[in-house]
Every structure is written in structure tokens, then in C-alpha cells.
Amino acid sequence: xxxxxxxxxxxxxxxxxxxxxxxxxxxxxxxxxxxxxxxxxxxxxxxxxxxxxxxxxxxxxxxxxxxxxxxxxxxxxxxxxxxxxxxxxxxxxxxxxxxxxxxxxxxxxxxxxxxxxxxxxxxxxxxxxxxxxxxxxxxxxxxxxxxxxxxxxxxxxxxxxxxxxxxxxxxxxxxxxxxxxxxxxxxxxxxxxxxxxxxxxxxxxxxxxxxxxxxxxxxxxxxxxxxxxxxxxxxxxxxxxxxxxxxxxxxxxxxxxxxxxxxxxxxxxxxxxxxxxxxxxxxxxxxxxxxxxxxxxxxxxxxxxxxxxxx
Amino acid sequence: xxxxxxxxxxxxxxxxxxxxxxxxxxxxxxxxxxxxxxxxxxxxxxxxxxxxxxxxxxxxxxxxxxxxxxxxxxxxxxxxxxxxxxxxxxxxxxxxxxxxxxxxxxxxxxxxxxxxxxxxxxxxxxxxxxxxxxxxxxxxxxxxxxxxxxx
Ligand SMILES: Nc1ncnc2c1ncn2[C@@H]1O[C@H](COP(=O)(O)OP(=O)(O)OP(=O)(O)O)[C@@H](O)[C@H]1O
Ligand SMILES: [Mg+2]
Ligand SMILES: [Zn+2]
Numbered sequence: 001x002x003x004x005x006x007x008x009x010x011x012x013x014x015x016x017x018x019x020x021x022x023x024x025x026x027x028x029x030x031x032x033x034x035x036x037x038x039x040x041x042x043x044x045x046x047x048x049x050x051x052x053x054x055x056x057x058x059x060x061x062x063x064x065x066x067x068x069x070x071x072x073x074x075x076x077x078x079x080x081x082x083x084x085x086x087x088x089x090x091x092x093x094x095x096x097x098x099x100x101x102x103x104x105x106x107x108x109x110x111x112x113x114x115x116x117x118x119x120x121x122x123x124x125x126x127x128x129x130x131x132x133x134x135x136x137x138x139x140x141x142x143x144x145x146x147x148x149x150x151x152x153x154x155x156x157x158x159x160x161x162x163x164x165x166x167x168x169x170x171x172x173x174x175x176x177x178x179x180x181x182x183x184x185x186x187x188x189x190x191x192x193x194x195x196x197x198x199x200x201x202x203x204x205x206x207x208x209x210x211x212x213x214x215x216x217x218x219x220x221x222x223x224x225x226x227x228x229x230x231x232x233x234x235x236x237x238x239x240x241x242x243x244x245x246x247x248x249x250x251x252x253x254x255x256x257x258x259x260x261x262x263x264x265x266x267x268x269x270x271x272x273x274x275x276x277x278x279x280x281x282x283x284x285x286x287x288x289x290x291x292x293x294x295x296x297x298x299x300x301x302x303x304x305x306x307x308x309x310x311x
Numbered sequence: 312x313x314x315x316x317x318x319x320x321x322x323x324x325x326x327x328x329x330x331x332x333x334x335x336x337x338x339x340x341x342x343x344x345x346x347x348x349x350x351x352x353x354x355x356x357x358x359x360x361x362x363x364x365x366x367x368x369x370x371x372x373x374x375x376x377x378x379x380x381x382x383x384x385x386x387x388x389x390x391x392x393x394x395x396x397x398x399x400x401x402x403x404x405x406x407x408x409x410x411x412x413x414x415x416x417x418x419x420x421x422x423x424x425x426x427x428x429x430x431x432x433x434x435x436x437x438x439x440x441x442x443x444x445x446x447x448x449x450x451x452x453x454x455x456x457x458x459x460x461x462x
Contacts, residue, residue, distance in 0.1 A: 012451070093430050112424040114449025118431060133422050135450055 006308035009120035010128045012136040013174045018181050025146050027301035028294075034070050035296040043309050044073035050103030051077030052095065053130070054086065054110045059270060060130050060139070063295035064107050067303055070296065076103065096122045105307055108132075126306035134170055140269060141174045143298040145182070147291040148226055151265050155182040161220050163189040163250055164230030164275060166196040171269050172230055173200055176211075180204045186211040187220050191246045194236065217250060222259045227252065227285075229268045229275050253277035257285055267291050317352040323371040325393040325400075326383060331356055333387050334366035336458045340382045343370060382415050384408045386458045388443065408443065411436055416461050418447040419454040 033039040109130040116129030131137040237243035268288040349371035384406035394402040414432035425433040435445035
């Protein structure tokens, strides 16, 4: 499926073909100057974004608002359900029907899996999933792909090492699916209890790839083009001492990066806690702040495309 | 000559070739309880012709509607339905696992939005037939313990 995204919901990266993803990334490229404030756009002037955040999120919410503002549109909504009709027990379906009447496009972050799909059924206007619980977070995946493509000149053939909580981490599941669609070489580094679930590995293998599994970063870092770091949450470990040990073993620092290729890039969906030592920030490897910025042009592209603007 | 271990029924339905051990679940999901007014017989763990074991359920004065047939298929895909009229098998067919399942099952994922009081019927597509796994069209999770989740 290719062609216009006008009016479509953006719920899961799985709904998109490689061509469609490339089309979105191409539009995002054109958005960069305006995203930086170097150019002006009135493309979405008069348009309203309904932004419903049932869960706190700084980066995703602000970058959607920035994206809408850069294109000349406006945002209404809430950044926590407290005090809104939602707190009085209104169903998501009813809230969506209301916001559907007040806006031209809806962005939803919700703790329950499948919430965005449900919202899509009740809304006439396009719904963009900004994360549904442990489920999908397609705009994060798109901005990750955008970052790799821009920083490495392409996605295919790169060796992407993904490290951290691969079992529960929502972003890594859709990211690995997308990367396998693009034919990247994948290595998964995690403590055995937090390794990539078998069904995801099978899915990747069904695309003809053979991901490598490891529990040692040192073993694989020398050969990586992209190091994608995610947070290991304390709550996953009943024993705090065990957490300390594991977290320590998967912390990226300057010393460790001496073994890396010169053009290795380090990414992180942020916020980071201890996974990346601040001494990495001013190395030539660090890309996580660029990555965070890329959320703006990518979300601009999506807003523009589902509202029937650029193609 | 037919040999009956239970009293024959005049009119009704015999659900034969039920996966062994599933007969009580079959009765539950089609809503047969103690308050029915006609005979219900359950044969558990009887030998089948193929040399394996099966369960049989015989319900007098009752035919199954399409939704009930779908439910039976989901928990016992090889079951046969025999419609009995005037003591004879008037119709016989094997149940069919539907391609899409709507409104007769809940999602096994407790965090799924369909389990949260929203005005939607959960919907599933068949991911694999053997063993049967249904994929939620909302949260994408697979449900394999079908019998536990049929409503
Ligand atoms: N009048 C009846 N009352 C109760 N049970 C009946 C009656 N007639 C048939 N049955 C039962 O219905 C099922 C199907 O009957 P049928 O005579 O078709 O047997 P069959 O040839 O063994 O069928 P199958 O090939 O499906 O196993 C059997 O379990 C049989 O015992
Ligand atoms: Mg028989
Ligand atoms: Zn579900």
C-alpha cells in the first residue's frame, strides 16, 4: 500500500509498508528547516490538534505541540486526565467523540494497549498513537528510523546493537520490526532475564534475518554502526543489588567507546537515568539529543500528511 | 442396531467428538445450566472410532444458533453437530472455526482496552489454527486459552 496518508490513523508501525515509511521520512526531511525555526510555514493554519495525554510524557507531547505550532496550527487537550471529564469516569470512546468534534486530528497517549485502535474506530478525524501502554509507539519508531537514516546515510546494512530492557521495552519491539523490514543487521544485548521475547525474534527471522543475541556489550561494540540504548528499570529487579550489578554492566561510557568504530552513533529514546554516562555527551558518537529534536520534523510530517498536505 | 448408553432423545442436538475433557465447558458456553426443563446427558471420556477419547453432549429440545456454534468450534474444533428429529440424525455437520471472532470472547490481556468498560466488542482474527491462537485486533496480543476467555 502506498499513496496518500490523508485521513489515515497512525496506530502501529506494522500498518505501514517500507515505501510508506520512506515517504514519511522524505517529508520529514523537508520539514527540518521549519522545525528548526529557520523557515516559516502556514500549512496547517486554522487546524486544531486534539492532544490527549492520559499518561505523562514530556518529550512526545511537547514535540507534537511544537510540530503543530511550527506548521501554523494550534493544540488543545490535556496532559493528565486529572480534573478533566475523564477523571469523572467518562469512557475513552466518549472523550474521543467529543474531541473529534473540536479538532482536525487527534494525538493519544493512553496506558491501555489497543487504546489508539479503539480511538480510531470512534473518531472521524485521523488518530495518531503516541503510545498505548506496553503496546505501540509508532512515532518514536519513525523518528528513530529518521535519525539512523540521516546520520548514517541509510538504514540497510547497518549493524544496529540494541541494549537494555529488551523484554518489556516498548520502543525496541516496534523499532526492531521496522529495522528488519529495512534489512539492518541486528544484535540484542541484555541480561538473560530481559532479553528479546522469542516471538519477536521469530518475527525477525521470518524476514530472513539472523539476529545475534549477547549478554556482553564489550563483545559486540567494536563492530556496531548504531548503538541503541534503552533504560533498565529498577522495578524489574526484586533484588536492588542485582539491579545495581546489571545496570552497571550496561552503562555506556567514554572508556568503553574507545573500542568502537569512529562513526558509531549512540542513540537513546530518553529520558536516560544512568544508562549513558554524561561524559559521552560531547563525544562525536552522541546522537540522542539530535534524535529528540527529530521528533519534531517527523511529527510535522505525519500531521501534515494525515491532514492531506504534503505527500 | 444403535447402542445407547443413555436414553435416546426425540428431538434435540447431539454434540459429538468433543475434545476429551471439554464437555462441561461446552455446556457452560452454550448456557445450559441446571434450570433447563429437558434432558441433558453428558458422556465423558468415551472411546471414539479413531481409537482416541472424546466427550459427547446430548441436549433435548434445543438447537444451537450460529454464535453458539462458533463458541463450540473455538473450544473443540473437531466437534460434530447432530440434529436429532424424531429419534434420528436429521442433519450432521462439523463445526467451523470462524476467521474472525467478535463479541464471544474477551481478550486475555488484562491491560487491553477492551477489558476496560469501553463500548466495544472485542474482536479477534485467527493467527494459527493448530493450536488455535486468536489475535486481538485492538492490542495485537494472542489468546490461546480460549475456553477460559469465552463469555
Ligand atoms: N435419538 C438419539 N438420541 C441420542 N443420541 C443419539 C440419537 N441418535 C444418534 N445419537 C448420537 O448422535 C451421534 C451421531 O449419531 P450417528 O448415528 O450419526 O453416529 P456415527 O455414525 O458414529 O457418527 P459419526 O461418524 O459422526 O461419529 C452418536 O453419538 C449417537 O450416539
Ligand atoms: Mg461415532
Ligand atoms: Zn486485546
